[in-house]
Amino acid sequence: MTNIMNINWLQFADLVSPLGIPLVAGFLMLLITPFLKRHRRFSFFISLASCFIALWLGLKNWAQAQETVIGFLLFDKISFFFVILFLLAAILVLLLAYHYLETMGINRPEFYALILFCVFGMGCMAAGSDLMVIFLGLEIMSVSLYVLAGFHRTNPFSIEASLKYFLVGAFASAFLLLGIAFIYGASGTTDLVLLHQNAAALATGDARLYLMLGLGLLGVGLGFKVAAVPFHFWAPDVYEGSPLVVTAWMATAVKAAGFAVILRAVWALFQWEPTLFNKIIWMAAVLTMTVGNISALLQRNMKRMLAYSSIAHAGYALIPFVAFHEQSNSVVASVGFYLLAYILMTIGAFAVLITLTKEKEEVLISDLSGLGYKKPFLGFAMTLFLISLAGIPPTIGFFGKYFLFIQAIQTGYIWLAIIGVINSVISVYYYLGPVVAMYFGGLSPEGTVPSVDQKGAAPFCSPRAVLAVIWIAFLSVALLGLFPSNLLDFIQISASSWLVALN
Amino acid sequence: MESIIFYAFGGLAVVTALLMVTRQNPIFSAVWLVVCFFAFAVLFLMLNAQFIAVLQILLYAGAIMVLFIFVIMLLNVREEELKPKVLQFSGILGGGAAIYLIILFALGVLKEKVASFPILPADFGYVAPVGKLLFTKYLIPFELTSVLLLVAIVGSVVMGKRKL
Structure with missing residues (x-):
């Protein structure tokens, strides 16, 4: 077999292990859990352990990564960086999940398996060196998400969210696939490296029309997946209806996976006509930021507010793409840094919401009132996460935004940066709403915040796990906000190797 | 000859797809979809993709259509639920996109310039x-x-x- 396929299986297994271990753990879980009595705890621990092992392997592979392409998967530092990002988000979400699912009465092993499959799909998206593999990874991720969104089957909103996401997602996938088909028709290849080398020649040749059409459709499909305006309308409903942990997962890791694909696609396909591309990105970034922020101003429901804020954050993350043609390395680094910052602070905010969730799903801003006195740490942590989301200095969110805006300024898009800053100022209003409620809102009428430090259950399954997530997010948001340079070095090393080696 | 067959079956596919979307009765839609699948199979045949053409008929026109019709019958949609819908924003958007695509296709056909692909081996497909x-x-x-x-x-x- 080896001589036909030219695959060194040992090397391949080694490289693919950070994605493969979660997948295998998911299979194992589905196979074994029906025969076990304590299947919930078993699947929870298996999924968590597999994520930790995969994270360790991912870090190991990151350190020794070269630009190896095996079986349509490209294993370089930036692929492993994104895999590490997804695994980190998965660990945090899994820690949040057990207690939450138990409270909601929907704790079933399939949840953990689907999260693991999702991680595998995202890994394929980030590591795919061929549009075909990227598309398959995206579908694996999306199909898991459709089910996860409707995991709370007795809640009609959850089912509605699932169905809406499914219909819109199928539509977006169709756009994406048609775009890929047109690009293939124009160029005769779906390989990203070949496309990168030939894109300029194609764009001026006879096939220009088909390439343009393909790029347009591809852009629309990806826009749907990261909920960029004008393809954002599904996001608030889906985020609101889904179970809270799934919302946290969708708002963070899924968005990061979408941006991983966008980075690859922009590098391979969109660089032949920078002015046109920059105009489109300019429009998309401004619209996405503004619509997201303005709509978030009107929300009373915390989940919905965070949904709109995630749309706005996608807009911020689009800003540096205007500089991609001139300084692609630092653009990739800034987007990577921002995504990491966004994952940490958003999961932290969702974790605080999870501690407040009782039987009913929704948490209104007024439910937070008095939290700052009743649970000082929770209140303080939530304040820090919201300040970080707004981008106020001593937090990681500030540095994330700073690195995004600096890219635009360095290439002369001053106005784009100014609009971004104005949007950040608008966002301060709605991010501080909950803070005001927590410290100046008086006590909430029923005055019951469920205690988060119950004794009893095993440490990883109890509400203490939720508290641990809040601590992790709290410390990283605060400390990385004060000392971001090591992390930035890590990301810059990841970004630079990819673009230099393959250019 | 080849172009005549192509335009005939390509046109058939477009027309039946439109008919499928516009029918009120879901069963009619399903039947038009079958016709559309057959037209597609012919297009695949013309591209030397015999295997895909057979799969198209076996899987799509056969298995998947049966499932569709089962689901439609199980859902038991009543008469009053099948009222014609008013034109919605999304409909206008979709229609606009479709017209744009068709114009683009017409332009592409008129240009008649597509990058030449390598010659296929004899057993291709x-x-x-x-x-x-x-x-x-x-x-x-x-x-x-x-x-x-x-x-x-x-x-x-x-x-x-x-x-x-």
Whole structure:
């Protein structure tokens, strides 16, 4: 077999292990859990352990990564960086999940398996060196998400969210696939490296029309997946209806996976006509930021507010793409840094919401009132996460935004940066709403915040796990906000190797 | 000759697809979809993709259509639910996009300039070479597809099973 396929299986297994271990753990879980009595705890621990092992392997592979392409998967530092990002988000979400699912009465092993499959799909998206593999990874991720969104089957909103996401997602996938088909028709290849080398020649040749059409459709499909305006309308409903942990997962890791694909696609396909591309990105970034922020101003429901804020954050993350043609390395680094910052602070905010969730799903801003006195740490942590989301200095969110805006300024898009800053100022209003409620809102009428430090259950399954997530997010948001340079070095090393080696 | 067949069946596919979307009765829609699939199979045949053409008829026109019709009959849609819908914003948007695409296609056809592709081997599109490619060069994407199907099965069990 080896001589036909030219695959060194040992090397391949080694490289693919950070994605493969979660997948295998998911299979194992589905196979074994029906025969076990304590299947919930078993699947929870298996999924968590597999994520930790995969994270360790991912870090190991990151350190020794070269630009190896095996079986349509490209294993370089930036692929492993994104895999590490997804695994980190998965660990945090899994820690949040057990207690939450138990409270909601929907704790079933399939949840953990689907999260693991999702991680595998995202890994394929980030590591795919061929549009075909990227598309398959995206579908694996999306199909898991459709089910996860409707995991709370007795809640009609959850089912509605699932169905809406499914219909819109199928539509977006169709756009994406048609775009890929047109690009293939124009160029005769779906390989990203070949496309990168030939894109300029194609764009001026006879096939220009088909390439343009393909790029347009591809852009629309990806826009749907990261909920960029004008393809954002599904996001608030889906985020609101889904179970809270799934919302946290969708708002963070899924968005990061979408941006991983966008980075690859922009590098391979969109660089032949920078002015046109920059105009489109300019429009998309401004619209996405503004619509997201303005709509978030009107929300009373915390989940919905965070949904709109995630749309706005996608807009911020689009800003540096205007500089991609001139300084692609630092653009990739800034987007990577921002995504990491966004994952940490958003999961932290969702974790605080999870501690407040009782039987009913929704948490209104007024439910937070008095939290700052009743649970000082929770209140303080939530304040820090919201300040970080707004981008106020001593937090990681500030540095994330700073690195995004600096890219635009360095290439002369001053106005784009100014609009971004104005949007950040608008966002301060709605991010501080909950803070005001927590410290100046008086006590909430029923005055019951469920205690988060119950004794009893095993440490990883109890509400203490939720508290641990809040601590992790709290410390990283605060400390990385004060000392971001090591992390930035890590990301810059990841970004630079990819673009230099393959250019 | 080849272009006549192409335009005939391509046109048939477009017309039946439109008919499928515009019918009020879902069963009629399903039947038009079958016709559309057959037209597609002919197009695949003309591209020397015999294996795909047979699969198209076996799987889509056969198995998947039966499932569609089962689901439609099980849903038991009543007469009053099948009222014609008013034109919606999304409909206008979709229609606009469709017209744009058609114009683009017409322009493309008029230009008649498509990059020439390499000459195909004699056994192109037969089962053996397709299988060989699937299990050697495209093994990883093929396996990813199987993971995708597994995820879909798990998902449908999670969503559909009455008691888990």
